[in-house]
Structure formats: structure tokens, C-alpha cells
Amino acid sequence: MAVDALDLEVPAGKTMVLVGPSGCGKTTTLRMINRLVEPTEGRVLLDGRDVRQSNPAQLRRGIGYVIQQTGLFPHRTVQDNIATVPLLDGWPRKKARARARDLLALVGLDPALAPRYPYQLSGGQQQRVGVARALAADPPVLLMDEPFSAVDPLIRASLQDELVRLQTELRKTVVLVTHDIEEAIKVGDLVALYRPDGRLAQVDAPQRLLGMPVDSYVSDFVGFDRGIRLLSFFRATGLNLRAEPIVGSDSTVAKALGAARDAGQPWILVTDSDGKPRGWLPAERLAPLADDTPLGTVPAEEFGHTFTVETDSLRAALDAALLSPAGQAIGVDSAGRVAGLLSYDQLRAAVQAAEATTKDAAGDAEQQPRSLRA
Amino acid sequence: MSFFTFAWDWVTQAANWHGPGSIPHQVLAHLGYSGLSLLVAALIAIPLGIAIGHTGRGAVFVVNLANAWRAIPTLGLLILLAVLLGFSFVTWLVPLVVLAIPPILVNTYEGVAGVDRGVKDAALGAGMTGWQQVTRVEVPIAMPLILVGLRTAAIFMVATATIAAYIGLGGLGRYIVDGLASDQYGPVAGGALLVIILAVAVLALFAGLSRLIIPAGLRRQGRSE
Amino acid sequence: MSWSWVSVNGSLIWQLTRQTAYLGVVPALIGLAISVPLGVTAARWRWFSPPALAAVNVIYAIPSLALFIALIPALGLSDTNVIVALTLFSLCIMVPNVIAGLRSVAEPVRQAATAMGYGQLRQLVGVELPLATPVIIGGLRVAVVSSISLASVGQLIGVSSLGYLFIDGLQRSFPTEIYVGLVLIIVLALACDLVLVGARRALTPWAAR
Known part of the structure; x- marks a missing residue:
């Protein structure tokens, strides 16, 4: 997987979704942020600071990380899995576990699951624990690599809803990688669509990606039904309803x-x-x-x-x-x-009328303060 | 008469339980040789296996060793070293340790190298240092396999120490080798029975040990040789 | 190293090598013949598998010399004694392999076979056993190599093999004999191993490498 000449800004407190065909380098981009992959050239800036100036382990403790296979530690209970980073940071075990139980509730799980082991949970529950673990030390930045791809569609949809809900509450800077354009449009404030060669095709708010694709690659990728999906970004409030009959x-x-x-x-x-x-x-x-x-x-x-x-x-x-x-x-x-x-x-x-306003509706997403440059 | 009647008659003779060369004495000696070899081998093989499993460097060597070590004839190696080095502490310790290393090394390596990629990625992504990844994640998850390696080596040591009586080592093998030399089946059968009991006891010990040591979250997973 | 001893005793060495091959290969082959039905049984009737595996673990823990001795009243100081003992060890190695091999057959493949109307026996012979072959041969390799190496211990109860060179070399303090014995046993074991690797490639052309 190669990433070439990539210039991407992720605004603080927003969800940036990297989407594209497999092998396009979206995961590589993500892993450059927490230095699981080192770029051969160029820089990754976090809050204006080059990530290579930080000790990798220290850097990663300040960045939540969620992956598709969950990567839960099979030998640790749910609460100790969630408490991983707090414990690394030297929290007392009691405090770390209390935090873990709070997080279980936050991600919509029963705190009674705390003493269980990962194998005793369903796939969807495991994935929620993965999210809770990433949030444990309250990092400002969250990296998610295909976080919902391994669970079945119904649970995936509920996890996506959950993420959107969490984001309205927590306002983390989220970078999420997916191959699923529906997911990108549903959870992203901004979507970066990759070409197969690792270059960016378009970085835009979802409604602009649907409404104003820059070329046929983008419009093909978002799908022929993009017009219909675009409608989900417009409220029904302004409609003139008839009272008869x-x-x-x-x-x-x-x-x-x-x-x-x-x-x-x-x-x-x-x-x-x-x-x-x-x-x-x-x-x-x-x-x-x-x-x-x-x-x-x-x-x-x-x-x-x-x-x-x-x-x-x-x-x-x-x-x-x-x-x-x-x-x-x-x-x-x-x-x-x-x-x-x-x-x-x-x-x-x-x-x-809605399509005519698409241009203006998406424009303001780009004027956010920059926080994370990848 | 069957093996067991021969063995039982001999084991229950009061004279075999007292004085130098008595059963308790030889059992302790046997355990001592096996235990010491196992300890030395473990101190070498476990860190080496962890290092190779963690870094991936030297993996080819370990994989080939896994295939080759069963081909080494224990008796031949013991005798060769005895002839070359004379009968001494080293003569029996070196071959026993050499023979105990492969199963521990191979299983430790496989346990550490076989940790799920997602789990390794998560450990790295959570900001663990190399040492923390090894001690907090990889070794605990590899523990079932490390114990299998230690168990295989321990049982192997009990067997090999028996054969080592042929080059003058004490222990339960003495009864067998001396009995064979003087055509007395009693001590031969008795010694063999005690060795079998010892080996099965070691097996049981490790079964108990794995219950104690292996984290509950891993116990459900299958283990293999 | 005395090469003259080697050339003078060529025929003895050849005879001992053949005897070792016989003591090593026969138990592995008998072990194969018995372990396949046992493994099939254990894989099919799941309750049978834990006790079978437990028994295998215990038997495998018995030191070879002790097992040879235990078989003396029944079988004497004979080739049969060593072959029976080594067959038992081969079983211990191969039964878990057969079970693992059969279980490694992917569930969709199994279901596809059932859905296409394979009967139980035809599915076993036509689909499951062929797919389990690489794992089963893996077990056979370990069994052959171990048997060849362990056969030399039979020399302690007087059953002739390349182990004779160890005992004789020790009594005469003559390292050449011991070297020859060691090298030949290892070479013989590796040769049998290679043959089995070749057999696996020939039998399972669909498997990688």
C-alpha cells in the first residue's frame, strides 16, 4: 500500500472518514498518524507538532486506536482491557477500573460485563469494548481502522449511530478508515475519497461528495443513487404541507x-x-x-x-x-x-431547491481550525 | 507373571526402601537431574524463544530445529559426550540440557509469534513499549504453549535421565541398567514402573500448573503439542 | 574418526541401518493404519475425543525404555517388542493429527459436499480425508522420525539396530562407531522425512508448496 503526495487536514472535533478501494493507502495514512507506519517523506502534524518529535509510545497513549479485528487482549477481562492505557499511564488499578465501568456505560454496554473475558462477548459487544478502550484515557484524537466492518449489517448500523451520538457528546477529532461509502457518508463530517493509486480524489463534506462529485471516478464510487442519498442531508421542516383532504x-x-x-x-x-x-x-x-x-x-x-x-x-x-x-x-x-x-x-x-443550496451547505466545513494534518 | 507383578513384588520389598541406593534416594536423584536440566534449559530457551518470536529474527532456525530435534538419538548423544568428555557433571548435564531446549524454544517461539496480529497491533497502538508488549501481552497469551513446551521437555527429561544411567548417572535408571546387566527382571520392572509413575506425575503436575498459571480468558482455547 | 573401521565393517553397518529402518518405518505405518479409523471415530463422535486425547497424552509420557521393559513378559526381547512399543508412540502422535486434520476441513466445504448429496462415507473418503491429508502426513513425518531415533534405545534390551554402534563404541571407547551411528540415524530419519514430504506434494497437488 502506497500513499503518494497526500495533503490532508483534519479539523479538530470533527470526524474525517478516509474511504477508497482496498489497497489505496487509506489505512497507511491512518497508521502514519500514530507512527505505526513511518512516512518515507513528508510530515504528519498533530496540533501543529510533527509526530516524529514525540516518543512513539507516549504519542500513541494520547491517541485512541480502534481496529477491525478488535485486538482485545484475550487474557484480560473487559474492564482491564478498557483500562489498558490508564494502567500504562500509571493510574491506580481501582481508579482505572472505575473509569472502565463508566466507559462501558458510555458505549452502551451493561457495566456487569466488566469482569467477563472477551470470548464471552458477541462481535458487536467486543467492538464496543474496543471503542471504550480507545476512549479510556480521554484522548483528543481517535483513529478507527474499519471499526465496524467485521460485524453484521444490523449491528454495524447501530454501532454507526452510536458513534454519531458519541461524537455529538465528546467532540473528538476522529479519523476513520472504511471501504464502505455508505458508512463514510453516515458518520463523516468530512470524507476523503482515495483513488486506487493512493492519491486523493476529493475531500469534502458528504453532501458535497454526493451533490458535486469532481469527476466520474467519484460519482461512480458514491453510486448512481447518490441523488436520493443526498436528500438525507436536508430537513423536511421547510416544506409546505397541504391541509386537504x-x-x-x-x-x-x-x-x-x-x-x-x-x-x-x-x-x-x-x-x-x-x-x-x-x-x-x-x-x-x-x-x-x-x-x-x-x-x-x-x-x-x-x-x-x-x-x-x-x-x-x-x-x-x-x-x-x-x-x-x-x-x-x-x-x-x-x-x-x-x-x-x-x-x-x-x-x-x-x-x-435543496440541490441548488448544496454548494453553500457544504462550504463552511473547510473553514474549521486545523488540528491534525496528515 | 506379568510386568506389574514383577514390578510390584520388587517395589514392595522393604530392603529397597533403606540405605544408599534406596528407592527414595534414587527418586530424589532422578528428580534432581531432570529438574536441574529443565531449569537450565528453560533459562536459555524461554528468553531466546520470546526474543525470536517477538522480533521474528531467527525464525527459520527455530522452525527447522522443531523438525530436527526428534531425529537426534538421545542414547547416541549421551554416549558420545561420555566418551569424549569422560564421566562428569558436564557429561550428563550438557546433553540433557541440549535435548530439553528444543521443545521449550519451539513452543515459546510459536506462542509468542502466533499472538493474533490484531492484538499485537492494538498493544502497539495503545502505546506499549517493546518490553510492555512482551511482558503484558505476548508472554501471557503465549503461556499455554510455553507450558506445553516445558511439560514436553520435563517428561522428556525423566525419560532421558533414565537412559543416562547407562553412562553412569544415578537415579531410577540405575535399577534398570544394573538389573539388565545381571539378568534380574525384578529391579528392571520395578525401576521401569517407578519411571512411568514419575513421568505421569510430572504430567499431572503440569496439568495442575496450567490451571494456576494460564489466564482464565485463554483457558477455553485449544492447546496442542 | 577411523575411516578404515567404516570400510571394514561396511556390511555390518548396512545391515544395522536396514534393521533400524525396519524398526522405525513399520511402527509408523501400522500407526497410520490404526490412527485413521480412531481419529475418524473421535472426530465424528465428539465425546470420544477428550478421553482419547487424554489417554494419548499419558501413554506418550511413558519413557521408551520403560515401555520396552513393560512389554518383556508378553513379547520378550524381540523386534516385536520394540515395534509394538513404537507403534503405541506413533499412535500418540498421529491420532491428534488425524483429528486436527479432519477438523481443519472448512465447514462450507463440508456443507457443500452434504448439500450435493454425498453420503457420510463417501464424504469422508472423497472430501474430508483428502483435505486432511497434509495434516495427517505431518503427523506421520513426526512418527517416522521419532521411531527411527527411539529404535536405538531398544539396544538396551538387546534388540539390534544402529544403537548397537553406540553400546559397542562406549564399551570400546571408540568414538568413530558412535559418530557413524548418530549420523546414519539422523540421515535415515531425514531421508524418510523427505520421502514423506514428496508423498504429500504428490498426493495433495492443490495444497500450497
């Missing part, structure tokens, strides 16, 4: 048909007494019924899933529209009450 289930067929006619829509959303969605009714099913038939007695279509207006992304809204029998997304508030409806056309307009 939405009718309570205590209402009648006549009122429902009237609402549908006013809105010019063939589907009517029925809500329950709390204002939560109950189901979709096609206007043509109501037409033959008596005008005063209560809507609650008419069998409705499943409404599928909804999107939460305040917290969800455009992608979730689009998803909700696609999976709805009515072809309309139901927006709800945080309590699950219907806030309004959204059609394809409205969504397409929103998507186009």
Missing part, C-alpha cells in the same frame, strides 16, 4: 367527498379522534355510499409510514410518499398527529 373518522362520506373535490385529489386521509392518521380512502369507493355514512365504518387502506416534519429529512419524506398507496407523504408532528400532506410534485420542487 384530511377528514376525521367521525365525519361523513359527504364531507369527505367535498374535501376531495375541493382539493382536486382522488385520495382522502382519515384521522382518528387524536388527529393521528387512520387510513386512506379512495374517493371512488365513497361515491356509491349514502351521504350520511360515518367514515369510521368504511374500511380504509393502510397509511404506511409517516415522516416527522421537525426531525426527518427529505429522504424520509420521499420514502413515505413512495410507499403510500395514495402516492402522498403524511407529515406528522412529534406527537404523531397529522401536520399535512405532501405530493410528488411538491417533493420534486423541494429536492430541486
Whole structure:
């Protein structure tokens, strides 16, 4: 693996993901930071200081390190594994173990696991212990080499969520290596995409990588569905929802048909007494019924899933529209009450508006204070 | 009469339990020779095996030694040194130590060199110095194999010390060699039985030792010769 | 080193070498013949494997001279005595190897064979044993080399082999004989080892190197 003429800055407190095909040098880059690999030329600066000025062992104790195979010490209990660096730093054992138990909780594990041995844990649990071990001495920098690649997709997704959550709390400077572009986009504040020859193709915020790939290599790498994935970076808050046709289930067929006619829509959303969605009714099913038939007695279509207006992304809204029998997304508030409806056309307009702002949205990521230069 | 009746008749004769050359005396002598050889061999082979396993330098030598040492005929080596050096402390200590080194060296090397790459990487990445990697990670993880090497060598020493009676060494082999020379099967069988018991006792000792020494996290893993 | 002794006693040396080869190779081959069914049994019925391995450990701990002596009442001071004892040791070496070899067959390969409709016996003979061959031959190599080297100890109970040169050399304080014995035993052991390495390459062309 070769790295050639690489110039990369990792802003403090951000997550930088190095992604690329295998053999492109992303792991080598990572291992240069804690001097597991020495560059033949060039420098690695940590907080402006060349890492080669530090004693390697001292340097590494100040940098958390997580690897794919976990590298947990099989002869040590979970708590002593986590306490590795504190113990190297000369903490008293009692204090180090107490810290280890705190960290277990932090990474979402039961502190009762502390006296177990690694072989007694599942793969996902082992990987969480690996993360806890890296965080034990509270290092400002965390290096993660394919940390989630060895676990199955469901657990991988939850570990990724966990990392994102931890980062909002801890604000470490994280450098994470992966071959999985989905993972890069999900967890990275910045993504550095490598070419197979070890040069950088593009270093950008994920939404810019998706929205403005610099060339066909980048767009091929991020995938043909990058447009859809880009939508997950835009909030649904600004959307103009329609209030019609939405009718309570205590209402009648006549009122429902009237609402549908006013809105010019063939589907009517029925809500329950709390204002939560109950189901979709096609206007043509109501037409033959008596005008005063209560809507609650008419069998409705499943409404599928909804999107939460305040917290969800455009992608979730689009998803909700696609999976709805009515072809309309139901927006709800945080309590699950219907806030309004959204059609394809409205969504397409929103998507186009979002793409136009991509350029500005990503621009500010590069103006962070520099901390780590690799 | 079977081997065991011959052996038992001889072992239970009261006369064999008193005076110079008695059973307790020869058992102690046998343990002394085996134990001393094992100790010297361990002091040489364990540090060497750790160094080779940790650095990877000299690995080819160890791997070839692993194959070659079984081919060395113990009896021939003992006799050659006796003829060349005369009958002395060195005569029996040197060949015993030489023969005890390979199993300890090879197993120690394999144990240390075989530590999972991810674990080594993690130790390095956690900021351990070379010495800390060896003492805190590699040696504890290699401990099951180091014990296997010591056990193999110890049992081998009990056997070799028996044969060394042929070049004048004391110990339980004396009964066998002297009995064969005078065509008396009693002491031959008795000596052989005691040697067998001693060897099995050493085996049991190491089984107990591994329970004590091997970290619980490693005990689940399989061990091999 | 007296080369004249070597040339005068050429026929004796040749005869002792053949005898050593016989005492070393036969036990290993019998050991192979017995250890494969034993190993297959232990690999198939898992409960059988721990007691088998424990027994193997204990028997292997018995010093060779003591085992030769223990067999005297039954088998006398004969070639058979040494061959039976060395066969036992070979078993101790090979049974764990056969078990390990069979267990080393990758689970997907095993499942693929089952899925394609192999019966148990055909799967064993057609898939598992061939794949275990490198490990089994590895055990056979150790068994042959050890047997050849241990056969010389049989000389102490009067069973003739190259070990004769050690005893005779000691009694006459004549190092040449001892050198010749040592060298020939080691050369013989390494030669058999090489033959087995060749056999493994011929039998398992799919294995690396």
C-alpha cells in the first residue's frame, strides 16, 4: 500500500472518514498518524507538532486506536482491557477500573460485563469494548481502522449511530478508515475519497461528495443513487404541507367527498379522534355510499409510514410518499398527529431547491481550525 | 507373571526402601537431574524463544530445529559426550540440557509469534513499549504453549535421565541398567514402573500448573503439542 | 574418526541401518493404519475425543525404555517388542493429527459436499480425508522420525539396530562407531522425512508448496 503526495487536514472535533478501494493507502495514512507506519517523506502534524518529535509510545497513549479485528487482549477481562492505557499511564488499578465501568456505560454496554473475558462477548459487544478502550484515557484524537466492518449489517448500523451520538457528546477529532461509502457518508463530517493509486480524489463534506462529485471516478464510487442519498442531508421542516383532504373518522362520506373535490385529489386521509392518521380512502369507493355514512365504518387502506416534519429529512419524506398507496407523504408532528400532506410534485420542487443550496451547505466545513494534518 | 507383578513384588520389598541406593534416594536423584536440566534449559530457551518470536529474527532456525530435534538419538548423544568428555557433571548435564531446549524454544517461539496480529497491533497502538508488549501481552497469551513446551521437555527429561544411567548417572535408571546387566527382571520392572509413575506425575503436575498459571480468558482455547 | 573401521565393517553397518529402518518405518505405518479409523471415530463422535486425547497424552509420557521393559513378559526381547512399543508412540502422535486434520476441513466445504448429496462415507473418503491429508502426513513425518531415533534405545534390551554402534563404541571407547551411528540415524530419519514430504506434494497437488 502506497500513499503518494497526500495533503490532508483534519479539523479538530470533527470526524474525517478516509474511504477508497482496498489497497489505496487509506489505512497507511491512518497508521502514519500514530507512527505505526513511518512516512518515507513528508510530515504528519498533530496540533501543529510533527509526530516524529514525540516518543512513539507516549504519542500513541494520547491517541485512541480502534481496529477491525478488535485486538482485545484475550487474557484480560473487559474492564482491564478498557483500562489498558490508564494502567500504562500509571493510574491506580481501582481508579482505572472505575473509569472502565463508566466507559462501558458510555458505549452502551451493561457495566456487569466488566469482569467477563472477551470470548464471552458477541462481535458487536467486543467492538464496543474496543471503542471504550480507545476512549479510556480521554484522548483528543481517535483513529478507527474499519471499526465496524467485521460485524453484521444490523449491528454495524447501530454501532454507526452510536458513534454519531458519541461524537455529538465528546467532540473528538476522529479519523476513520472504511471501504464502505455508505458508512463514510453516515458518520463523516468530512470524507476523503482515495483513488486506487493512493492519491486523493476529493475531500469534502458528504453532501458535497454526493451533490458535486469532481469527476466520474467519484460519482461512480458514491453510486448512481447518490441523488436520493443526498436528500438525507436536508430537513423536511421547510416544506409546505397541504391541509386537504384530511377528514376525521367521525365525519361523513359527504364531507369527505367535498374535501376531495375541493382539493382536486382522488385520495382522502382519515384521522382518528387524536388527529393521528387512520387510513386512506379512495374517493371512488365513497361515491356509491349514502351521504350520511360515518367514515369510521368504511374500511380504509393502510397509511404506511409517516415522516416527522421537525426531525426527518427529505429522504424520509420521499420514502413515505413512495410507499403510500395514495402516492402522498403524511407529515406528522412529534406527537404523531397529522401536520399535512405532501405530493410528488411538491417533493420534486423541494429536492430541486435543496440541490441548488448544496454548494453553500457544504462550504463552511473547510473553514474549521486545523488540528491534525496528515 | 506379568510386568506389574514383577514390578510390584520388587517395589514392595522393604530392603529397597533403606540405605544408599534406596528407592527414595534414587527418586530424589532422578528428580534432581531432570529438574536441574529443565531449569537450565528453560533459562536459555524461554528468553531466546520470546526474543525470536517477538522480533521474528531467527525464525527459520527455530522452525527447522522443531523438525530436527526428534531425529537426534538421545542414547547416541549421551554416549558420545561420555566418551569424549569422560564421566562428569558436564557429561550428563550438557546433553540433557541440549535435548530439553528444543521443545521449550519451539513452543515459546510459536506462542509468542502466533499472538493474533490484531492484538499485537492494538498493544502497539495503545502505546506499549517493546518490553510492555512482551511482558503484558505476548508472554501471557503465549503461556499455554510455553507450558506445553516445558511439560514436553520435563517428561522428556525423566525419560532421558533414565537412559543416562547407562553412562553412569544415578537415579531410577540405575535399577534398570544394573538389573539388565545381571539378568534380574525384578529391579528392571520395578525401576521401569517407578519411571512411568514419575513421568505421569510430572504430567499431572503440569496439568495442575496450567490451571494456576494460564489466564482464565485463554483457558477455553485449544492447546496442542 | 577411523575411516578404515567404516570400510571394514561396511556390511555390518548396512545391515544395522536396514534393521533400524525396519524398526522405525513399520511402527509408523501400522500407526497410520490404526490412527485413521480412531481419529475418524473421535472426530465424528465428539465425546470420544477428550478421553482419547487424554489417554494419548499419558501413554506418550511413558519413557521408551520403560515401555520396552513393560512389554518383556508378553513379547520378550524381540523386534516385536520394540515395534509394538513404537507403534503405541506413533499412535500418540498421529491420532491428534488425524483429528486436527479432519477438523481443519472448512465447514462450507463440508456443507457443500452434504448439500450435493454425498453420503457420510463417501464424504469422508472423497472430501474430508483428502483435505486432511497434509495434516495427517505431518503427523506421520513426526512418527517416522521419532521411531527411527527411539529404535536405538531398544539396544538396551538387546534388540539390534544402529544403537548397537553406540553400546559397542562406549564399551570400546571408540568414538568413530558412535559418530557413524548418530549420523546414519539422523540421515535415515531425514531421508524418510523427505520421502514423506514428496508423498504429500504428490498426493495433495492443490495444497500450497
